[in-house]
Amino acid sequence: MAQSSAAIPQQPAPTATMPAEEQEPASAFSLRGALRLLVATGSGRAGLTLFLILVALSAYVLITYPRDFGRSRWSSPLYWADNPSAAPPVWTTWLGKEAVRHQRFTLTEPESVTQRGAAEVRDFRVTIDHTTSEPPEFVSVTLSGITFHSRAPVVVISLIRPDKPDAPVRLANVAVQGPRAGESEPYRRYYDSPLRINLTQQDTASDALAQFFQQQYPDLTPPATLDQSLVDALFGRPAADGSGRIEPLTGEYTISVQALVADTEDEIAPMTVVYGGTVYGWMGTDSLGRDIWQGLLYGFPVALLIATLASLASTIIGASLGILSGYAGGVTDTVIQRLADIVSNVPVLPLLIFLVFVLGSHLYLILLVLVAFSWPGLTILVRSMVLQIRSGQLVEAARALGASKTRIMFRHVFPQVAPFIVAQMIFFAPGAILAEASLSFLGLGDPSIPTWGQMLEAGFRTGALYVGYWWWVIPPGMMIIITAMAFMLLALGMESVVDPRLRNVS
């Protein structure tokens, strides 16, 4: 944002005010020495620690996440289908709020196999201890692959309730498609696109449950509308007072998936049963069921990449133009200074928005435009420093010894402005992060690379504020602040590296 680039000129140019005899020889600026000075200050220590944590988190993400996380996971609704939507973080229950834990089971082996002539019935079961008065968000079964040889298997899913364990409620039937014309054995189904059955949204489940209530609780008025509160009804019973309401029923529920297969060779690949929680993960989920914690983590390497690339590029351009302008003088100087004057008078954000809109939302374009507008501050400053150094004794002596212009620029001028340039580079980084976040917040982020700004935009646009989904908007903002703070603290710590006069003060 313009805030930080605007602040660059306000930073005093400490080296420029240094008397010539205090100037250190070129070799004195060593990485080790700078690091030691940095660690000596409180803010430098804090910044370095934070920065190392950020790097570690980024490394973790780079190692464990797939390369195309944005496309293949984050923006793919299918990947998050089995997550509850807009669920708050798990730790909100630590304050005593009652909530259902999210549970996910993978069933590989049938609990029992019953022979029925040539065919057999394989019964996969999972038992859930339902302890809360609140029902789960949903219950789903996902079949991820079926192979058969002659007749297609029939899958029946039923719920065994704690009140009448011997009367299972048949929630769904799956008729697997039989052999197609021209298809040969073995027939494979659902391997490429798994079949997800949401048990709490099935008409058959609603009918079966109504029938169940009628048979098992004949004396009580059955609940009027099962469709709207099917999940309440599945994990509840008609109220004992006969009012027709549903009251919660806790206890052990078993979900049984029975597959009738015609051939013992037939295969039912692992299936997944999900008992959807009302809370999820460390940071909850958004309205598409995406795990916000995963998105937040992914933001670290992206933010560091943006910060590093943008600040590195704009610093290199700014500093070299500044040195060139200051040292070459003449027409070169005038042209560069006029150019810098014009670019630094441009309101950055509106133009950034415009250009990204016109050119397209790609991360590299965002970076390019950002760099294009952010170099002049440094150019103007570095030039003024170079002018001072050029007239100093060191350069005069070098020139007297017959050193070439290029040699003087690289060997004598550059080392003296280097620490200052490094400090400015760090100082620029938070601006780049904030600018990207602002663009993303306006909906101009790169859709293939999720960032914190984009998460905030999604939350804001879908009205997360209005329904109180704070876990969707507060954490991404905190991440932006923490990352920007790491660089700010480093920049503050760099002050003593840049300005030798400050070394004895703190």
Add this chain to the structure above:
Amino acid sequence: MTAIVRTLAIRAITLLGVLFAVLLLLVVSLGVTGVSDKLLEANVNEELRAFRIAQSQTIRDPNQLEQAVAQRRVELEEFYGLDTPWYRRMLPQLWRVMTLDLGRARSLRTADGSNKISDIVLERLPNTVILLTTATVITAAIGLLVGVRMATKVGTRLDRAVAYFAAVSFAVPAWWLGILFILIFAFRLDILPAGGMYSNPPPEGFPERQLDLLKHALLPILTLVLVSIGPSIYSVRTMTMTVAQEDHVLLARAKGLPEGKVTRRHILRVAAPPIVTGLIFGLAGSLSGAILTETVFNWRGMGRLFFDAFSGQPDEGVIVALTFLFTLIYVVARFILDVLYVILDPRVRY
């Protein structure tokens, strides 16, 4: 006096150069990406629709009507220069952007229902100015009052706190702070409105309407002020401190002048120009801050208009007009402050 005029003239030329450079950038990027063609075609289609409706009153034969429309299209395309490559029509395009004659907005309207972009922009402009100037004035006032006082407390714990606060404000996105405030004040505590400029329905009468506006403006202004107040205090403090160490201040004190007079006449008067520079940059920050803050608070200014132009089906005409206008406002504001600067500091001559 002539020196001042000359200085300001040079400044004005530089800023005009900026304006022209931005315009050129706008037009070239529009032309190269083909957005310009799209814009003009939309204009042509709009006019053709009106033409067809008007002509269908007099021409009964559908074939004849189609012919007339097709002929009109050729005329219009020629008029807008759509039959030539974009760089050929750069000059008229430049003029169009400068006069905000970019046709009509797709779905955005003024309160009276006009969809002319210039009307919409003129309606929204005062709202942005209200927000921006109020926030800038408050920030400058607090910055001056507190900053000068802080200059006498350099090195204290309070001083460090202000320095850290200033650093934190750089790291906090203004719009996120706005979101936080909405969450806290509008939805948790329910004491301030979450957005908009007036209640629905807006109250009538003299004090009620203004008070309602104030109530809605409170959170956005607080947001803008909070993110810029830290740096503002810190820079005033640093400028004042630097001047306070100079010899003429020591002399003034030695003369036995009262401390208030020393501060006003000998410190602030000298420190004023750089403080004004700080203000210029503060304004730059608040302009970009305003775009996002207005978006968050649904403040019907130009920032929100910008956001609306992007969301859904982007409205290129509005986007171009607003980008130009933001630049214009920024450049004009800088010029005003430049004039101030020259008046304040007689030494400044280019």
